Amino acid sequence: MASGADRISDLPEGVLHHILSLLPAHDAVRTCVLAQSWRHHWRFAPAVRLAGCTGWSGGAYTFGPFVDGLLLARRGGAPLDSCDFDLDLDIDLDLGQYDVPKMERRVNSWIRRALRRQIRELRFEVTTTPRRLPLTLEDRNLASEHLTRLELMGVRGNARVLDFSCCPALVDLKMEECEVGSLEMHSPSLKHLRIRYCLFYSNYRTGMSFPSLVSFEFVTNVGRVPVLESMPSLETAKVRYDHFYDDRCDNGRLDDCGDVSCDGCYYYYGPYDYNCMFLEGLTEATDLKLSAYPDLYVFNRDLEWCPAFSKLKTLVLSRWFVSADLGAVIWFLCHAPLLEKLTLKPSKVRNSLMNSEGSYRPLEQPIKASHLQIVEIKCEDVDEIVLKILEVLNATGLPQEKIRIQCPGS
Template identity: 40%
Template sequence: MPPRKAAKAAAGGIDALPDEVLHHLLSFLGAQDAVRTCVLARRWRHLWRSATGLRIGGGVGEMREFVDNLLLLRGRAPLDRCEFCLDDSDDSDDDTGRVNLWIRQAILCEVKVLRLQGMRCEGLPLSSQHLTRLHLYGVLLSDDYLNFSSCMALQTLDIISCSILCAKILSQSVKYLSVTMGCFSFSFRTHVFAPSLITLRVVDYWFMTPVLEAMPSLVDASIRVGRQTSDCCDYSEYGDCGHEDCVSCYGSIHDNNEMLLLHGISEAKNLTLIAEPNTGPTFTKLKTLLLNEHWCVAPYFTALAYIFQHAPVLEKLTLELFTKGHKHELEMKGRYFAMEKSAAISKHFKIVEVRCNMVDGDVLKVLKFLCTFNICKTTANPFHFWFNISKIYFVPANPTKKAHMLGVRSTNLGVK
């Protein structure tokens, strides 16, 4: 069957569907393919103008005329979702201005979900009473573009592999914020004002650490700071290189003696920290916490002790002590009884898990330190650490019966 007749036959099979359904189906097509459906039949001639989704991809130069005419002919037909994936823009000022006009037109169409990729966004911030989700991927962001004070319906903000050259990320309404592989400025710090946040994720960023302002509604936070930040010293693992004029170790990451990242997330209930440790605030709502090996530094374990002393409702602590790689083969679980809890630790504390890929001297030092908080022993029933090939448990000093019940072939590590 000739292609044109085949297309007409396919159209005939869905021609009984109402216009609203067809508008939704067209939203899954690229903009050019959606427009091409106008040749299928008389009814399809103008359906593409009211498609509830718009997907525009390609280079700005080659798409100029098409997108200009497309947006003109669509008028202000409402949009549920709009995507601009521009992978080869030449970043000229004319193209940047044109793309920003395209985005403003989508805002005028009351778009709810907006995705921007591979472009430069600068100038005045967005203003919308309908935008609920914004996804930014590989975008250069500058000026006040991340000021969403006029987007009161916005709840989800994803920033992935973007250059963030804005002084502020500001939103009174955003509840879910994720910044992944972001590149901040190397000359100033970006302040994050998001008092309604429930979930925060900041993972693997470059240059200056952002300042997280108070987030009283925060429930879940995940922070992973790599050594690619400007706040990490090339001559020290733990911020103590010994040179008093080293900004990275002794000056850069502090505001009033509180860690920039930790200040904003002190209200979190569940927290994952993969970062360089330092002084921080009190975590008044924190119930579960994951820390990596950088928070467990012998001989004094200052950072770990600080967490115990400044997390008054902490229930569960997980320590990942990896000497190589990022996968654990061994897991230890420890508990203690209320009558023996240390006064320096949360009265709600129930369990500590230690994950590692081998039990070496550094791991043993951590286990001994935990014992100082009476986590792994009681007066009446002292505990030892025992392990088998797959898991490590805290079991009584005479573990024969219990080990048999658990199916554990044990070897005493000699830690009391």
């Protein structure tokens, strides 16, 4: 400004601290040289954002000590509301192949120090390349009475890390591109869970216990389908299984093929006497989206044992769930008595799967869908599957004006 007056310093301290919390940590710290009055403002910023060492002289060898010093200096400052780590494994943390244990110890110490600052939100993202393994979190529980939101990306967590019972206030968890190295995941308090592009065991099933969960998103993960325990508070769920999973028969069946050399069917039967491994955990939902590749046998198996979806009002079914025999569609029409809106996205399924002895057979009983108000069919063209869907819907007594078909040719 023309007068050269420092009007920023006249702002209320709370405003200054908020502004500093929006800056990368190394820029926030540099404000201490602006004036005597700015010397300690950065210590009271409610958020710390560590965005890596790009452009730093010395790279990872200077970035690490800076983070150590920053978190140590915050010990005498105000409690942190949030701490955000956005790191690149090959740039910010690359100390050479012989220093990997040292690097992992340092990173884990950052997380512990951040939690001791009473943070409510922790985001820890590590970008990796296909040639590098995820960064391993140390074998101890994350413990904080204040943490409410946690985001993990590009890390490997074992049994203790993925037992969140030592974070009694945690309500929101997001995991992306992580490796789940545990037979169990648990949190009594968690309400919102998103797991995307994560790697699960291929030789074991992971049990998931989140009794307070309200929303659940499980999309495009790899490995064995986990075992879901009851989630009585669940309202919304989105599940998508692409072709990166191990629960498919090498011989192209939807039941246990009996071939001892078939790795896919080796875990066909659920552990611990679980008849229904996945779908039963979703039965309390009111809003549900389900999508799976056609050769995933778990859902076909689950439909034989799954109880009714007694609260379900909105349902979207894609791929396997709208396969040629329409078994899953009919099952939901019969077992979701309060269903109001149904969206179907048909897919073409090869005959070898549809003719498997283990494929789900439509129930031979009247279909009652008294609450159904609208059915949307989203397809590429009006083919044989769509005509079968219309035949099934006609059997429910649903008026034609409540059926909408959306396709490019319509």
